[in-house]
Amino acid sequence: MRISLNDRTIQRLPSPEKGRYIVRDTEQKGFFLMVGVRKKTFMIQGDLREHGKRASTIRVAIGDTGQFSTRAARAVAKGYLIQISRGIHPTSEEKATKASIVADLTNEQKDALVGVTVKEAWARYRIAMERRNRSARTIESYRDHVERIFKDWLDTPLKQLGDDPGQVSAKHDAISEKHGPYIANGSMRTFRAIYNHARKTNRELPADNPVDSVDWNHEKRRDTGMGMADLKAWFVEAAKLDNPIRREFHLFTLLSASRPTALKEARLEHLDLRRRVLHIPRPKGGADRAFDIPLSRQMINCLMRSIRCGRQMHPYEANYWLFPADGADGHLVEHKEDRAALSKWGNELRQTYRTVATPAGVSELDARMLMNHSVPGVNSGYITRHKLLEDHLRGQQQAISNTIFSTLGNALTAQPELRDWLGLGAARRQIARAREAFEQREVKTPRIGKTALARPTISSA
Structure with missing residues (x-):
């Protein structure tokens, strides 16, 4: 059997009543899963060569599915197969190699858990606004909210805020007290838009927008026009x-x-x-x-x-x-x-x-x-x-x-x-x-802009 191995497909593979069978990975040549009655084991197979000729075909067990995720096992398999291609039997340095690869992968997974930060999400959303031809004033307003009002959140992962909407609600209360109700509501609308845009490409973010927890300030329409x-x-x-x-x-x-x-x-x-x-x-x-x-x-x-x-x-x-x-x-x-x-x-x-x-x-x-x-x-x-x-x-x-x-x-x-x-x-x-x-008054040299402009004309009857 050949399939793309991942945690979900492996979980669905049935255990045999007796004996065992092999499921090979379609993504990584030489990487496969041995499915037995009691456990499922990740393994690799490769040709060990000496002086350019095949000396033997070897199989090395990586570990069972209870010890490794598919992603981690595939990373270890890649390291083993590289050693085999160099004529080195991986069992000679198996523990050291496995520990090193797993440690590196763990660090990568920790970085992945951090996810996109507020600063990164804003940078992506700004590009989207420019592509939609939003006005410079609107973009500047959003930038002011992010870089001034949410300055202490710039390096905070969005997932952390999504998992703790109470933190967002408390921030709204603090902004209301310091900057006033209109700025507080406006900055939260900005954050809501950035979060919704970020979730399109970061599915680990909670589906519920944390801004939904905010108790909005009452905004009265300004009635200052003249009669x-x-x-x-x-x-x-x-x-x-x-x-x-x-x-x-x-x-x-x-x-x-x-x-x-x-x-x-x-x-x-x-x-x-x-x-x-x-x-x-x-x-x-x-x-x-x-x-x-x-x-x-x-x-x-x-x-x-x-x-x-x-x-x-x-x-x-x-x-x-x-x-x-x-x-x-x-x-x-x-x-x-x-x-x-x-x-x-x-x-x-x-x-x-x-x-x-x-x-x-x-x-x-x-x-x-x-x-x-x-x-x-x-x-x-x-x-x-x-x-x-x-x-x-x-x-x-x-x-x-x-x-x-x-x-x-x-x-x-x-x-x-x-x-x-x-x-x-x-x-x-x-x-x-x-x-x-x-x-x-003193006549100064004009500065009309960064580039020279041709003098326009007014079309008239």
Whole structure:
């Protein structure tokens, strides 16, 4: 009989009523199992040669199945067969050879029991995220959780944590106390994803994810958006900001509901004035979620003001970025403002956009598509977004922008700050001030990035 010997197949081999029979291994030539009435013995057989000629055929017992696993016996057999091929009878050094091979194998098995560590599992999961085109911001968020929050777990085997879910639950409690409930929940979601991915290739890990033992902190959805009555005061605050490019950035965030991270990296080449769209190539969710933002008249005016001021304040960086700034990146990096200067910014303006969409008469479905949210329901798969973009969605975008600006009333003429920002002739005054600010500061050699970029052009009608 010839089969692939392993512990499971050997256990199923029946013992004869009398005598014995041989089962040879299909993987290792010369390795076989002698099955007797009372025990099953691992053995090897080989030709012992002298001066290149076969002197004799020998058989050597390794040990029975109660002493050795199949893997250990196969390792010992390999060592014996090597000695035989060199003309050495293994029984002369049988004890020493067997002890050495078994010791080495035991060490290997101990290493195997350690299994994949948190650090190794994260490295593999990171590669998987990059292959799925996850955004750099998402990957950085996961990296921060692993290397900062789980720093003391980096060399810990995942199996150890899987076998002791109480340790994971205690870690969540400790993170909640030290870093707050939102960080604790977010870091545990990261760990859960890494564990699930690691288990695909490490079947020794327990099937139950240890994060299931966590008592999650309550997370309240942030309700910090503005209503119609709050917008006029916000416009006055934004008008008082010293940097006109930052002012336009916050206004465009409000008018587009774009996520700040994606908007800060918007390039001049992404703006298509002929189609009146701004392309967002890598939003949240990665390149697969790329989309076009339809532009209202107010949004185009906002971008034009930013471009004109940028060419005066940052003439080199403005060749590439819609919201240029000093620094190695060449574009706006930090969008947060002092609350005393500007009460709402970032995602709070996205919430405001969604709030204003209702009085503007924009449906739930249209608002979701404008904000690049997933659309629920089976029928959503039949909606072709770009077919709605050129006319319907742009009309809905215009309705939202009109509603936002309608809250200003006569403030554009009555409020000097707003008149200086959005009133007639305001653009010329802002450009003059931007040119003056550039001339007064030290001109630095620009650093647009690691590689040279060709100057893009804006397609226009």
